[in-house]
Amino acid sequence: VIPRTWLVVADDTAIRGLVDVGRDLGGELAALVVGDERLAEAAAHVADRVDWMACQPGVPAEAYALAAAAHLADAGATVVLAGSGPASRVVLGAAAARLGAPVLAAVCEVVAVDDGLEITRSSD
Amino acid sequence: MRVVVGYQWAAPPKEATVLKDGTVTWAGARRAVGAADRVAIELARQLADSAGVRPVAESVGVRPVTDSAGVRLVADSAGVRLVGVTVCEEQAADPRAQSTALACGLDEAILVQCEREPDTGDVAAALAAVVRDMDDVRVVVIGSCSTDSGTRMVGPTLGGLLGWPVLTDVRDVTVDEAGVLRVVDESRETLRRSLVEGPVVLSATVDARTPRQLGLREILAAGSKPSRIMSGADLGVQTGSPLEALGRGPMDLGHRLGNVITERNPAIAAAQLVESLMESGVL
Numbered sequence: 001v002i003p004r005t006w007l008v009v010a011d012d013t014a015i016r017g018l019v020d021v022g023r024d025l026g027g028e029l030a031a032l033v034v035g036d037e038r039l040a041e042a043a044a045h046v047a048d049r050v051d052w053m054a055c056q057p058g059v060p061a062e063a064y065a066l067a068a069a070a071h072l073a074d075a076g077a078t079v080v081l082a083g084s085g086p087a088s089r090v091v092l093g094a095a096a097a098r099l100g101a102p103v104l105a106a107v108c109e110v111v112a113v114d115d116g117l118e119i120t121r122s123s124d
Numbered sequence: 125m126r127v128v129v130g131y132q133w134a135a136p137p138k139e140a141t142v143l144k145d146g147t148v149t150w151a152g153a154r155r156a157v158g159a160a161d162r163v164a165i166e167l168a169r170q171l172a173d174s175a176g177v178r179p180v181a182e183s184v185g186v187r188p189v190t191d192s193a194g195v196r197l198v199a200d201s202a203g204v205r206l207v208g209v210t211v212c213e214e215q216a217a218d219p220r221a222q223s224t225a226l227a228c229g230l231d232e233a234i235l236v237q238c239e240r241e242p243d244t245g246d247v248a249a250a251l252a253a254v255v256r257d258m259d260d261v262r263v264v265v266i267g268s269c270s271t272d273s274g275t276r277m278v279g280p281t282l283g284g285l286l287g288w289p290v291l292t293d294v295r296d297v298t299v300d301e302a303g304v305l306r307v308v309d310e311s312r313e314t315l316r317r318s319l320v321e322g323p324v325v326l327s328a329t330v331d332a333r334t335p336r337q338l339g340l341r342e343i344l345a346a347g348s349k350p351s352r353i354m355s356g357a358d359l360g361v362q363t364g365s366p367l368e369a370l371g372r373g374p375m376d377l378g379h380r381l382g383n384v385i386t387e388r389n390p391a392i393a394a395a396q397l398v399e400s401l402m403e404s405g406v407l
């Protein structure tokens with residue numbers, strides 16, 4: 001089963017590592033951008049699909065976390081990849097809660113196998 | 125109103141033993157309140173105290189204290205209580221998990237026992253259940269990261285479960301007369317100031333506050349503070365991760381180029397680094 005993989009882009013444009021991990025999973029790679037146009041443009045260069053939640057002036061991206069999580073759930077996301085920036089982590093946490101999914105940090109590689117995902121991460 | 129602070133009772137890294145083959149063992153390691161969590165407790169303590177300070181005339185019958193300026197103020201402990209919650213496996217449950225945290229400044233400590241070692245999601249779910257059970261929690265404060273796994277995801281996941289906003293990397297939080305929280309956090313290497321009117325989850329930076337030194341007075345006072353133990357089942361929390369550990373091992377560094385820059389002149393070394401990164405396509 002090919003996972004439906006989404007990237008969360010909410011802090012910075014350096015998302016090459018996320019894209020590499022996401023591409024290894026195969027299938028369409030979608031990006032949910034929560035932030036300004038600069039982030040959306042960066043995502044548009046690397047993702048097959050970009051959904052953009054533009055933040056109101058003066059409103060932090062973190063304020064859109066619950067809405068972003070609902071969007072990911074509605075889109076049927078099965079794998080959500082995010083960086084370690086503050087807004088990305090907040091959106092990822094909201095997504096984990098909404099999807100009832102476990103959260104793993106410091107992930108280096110994700111491979112789809114017959115009965116799930118095989119994940120390699122650096123940890124304790 | 126209550127302020128809740130989540131804290132971890134775990135062995136600090138200095139208690140780990142690295143064996144000759146590179147594996148890490150925690151055998152015999154002593155647990156403690158996490159260093160980052162002690163900062164969070166102090167931040168939450170000061171927030172609760174500032175929110176609960178009332179002129180003595182408005183709070184007859186509660187313990188008065190005198191501030192440094194000689195004005196009599198009352199720490200209205202009945203109005204704002206600081207409750208600490210820790211989540212750990214049954215084998216790690218220890219009275220010191222609560223008494224130590226109480227000495228750090230809590231008014232009350234709750235220990236949630238899980239059948240197995242809780243992961244990030246389990247801790248967040250247990251904290252969410254405790255917060256929902258209390259019904260009058262306005263703020264949850266979390267340390268910057270856990271002592272062991274350090275995912276920095278408990279706060280964000282907790283916010284998602286509660287449906288509350290989350291601010292991470294918080295350096296300061298105060299409350300104004302109208303009850304609005306003024307939060308200062310770090311974002312993209314800049315300080316950001318936010319106003320929060322409703323309930324919120326905050327995770328503190330490691331330098332947000334200096335934890336208090338624990339003396340005999342704090343340790344003795346902790347003995348008279350309430351504490352209780354709850355089980356995940358009491359709270360309706362189902363612990364059970366869909367994750368299955370397949371193995372552990374040293375990282376494969378084979379994909380690294382292994383280039384080492386030995387130049388001592390910083391400017392030349394930086395130029396060599398940039399050149400190397402450009403050659404390899406990183407820049």
